[in-house]
Amino acid sequence: MRALIAGAGRLGAQIAQVLAAAHNDVTLMDIDPDRIAALSGSIPVPMRVGDACAPDFLEAAGLRGADLIIAVTGRDDDNLVISLLAKRQFAVPRVAARINDGENAWMFTSHWGVDIAVPAATPLISLIQEATGATDTVALLRLSKAGVEVMETVITSRSRTAGAALSDIGLPNGTVIATVVRNGQPTAPAPEMRLCPGDEVLLVSHHATERDVQSAFQ
Incomplete structure (x- = not known):
């Protein structure tokens, strides 16, 4: 499976570890170069610095033809924009997006390209199983x-x-x-x-x- 993860915070880094351990093709992205630099060498996946809300960056990162994108930045508006671009412009089959503020949950629907809405409290393993259909x-x-x-x-x-x-x-x-x-x-x-x-x-x-x-x- 080819997957991109937008947001290299604690959750994004853990997801990247899990998917890489299961021998998936994973790319981790973040707009903060210091965050990417801090993870360099600790997770065996390609990492890219850039704005995942920008179509040109997503294209260069390899989103076209990907099976999955997981938007787990700390901003709900960014996660929604990433989801919409992934679904509408790049036709990504599965799009998962994290909800940081529960009051925004009503927006995380197929209208914004979200297949799987992930409340902040969702356990990591449940998120990955739902997003990827991983084995038991x-x-x-x-x-x-x-x-x-x-x-x-x-x-x-x-x-x-x-x-x-x-x-x-x-x-x-x-x-x-x-x-x-x-x-x-x-x-x-x-x-x-x-x-x-x-x-x-x-x-x-x-x-x-x-x-x-x-x-x-x-």
């Missing part, structure tokens, strides 16, 4: 200095661990369950807790791969 288990964040990876798997009605107690699940070596997100709320992972379809399980591991986690839960 995705690399969320790689903490290379600590040798730790945070991953998530989503329980569905087809998952063999649906209805199972956490204590009965054979986790890969060096892996622990950090939290279970249920109905949008993180829940302490007590051993007797039983998983339900829709649960999002976040795990921390030193050794496991995405395939290992997939095998344990799905």
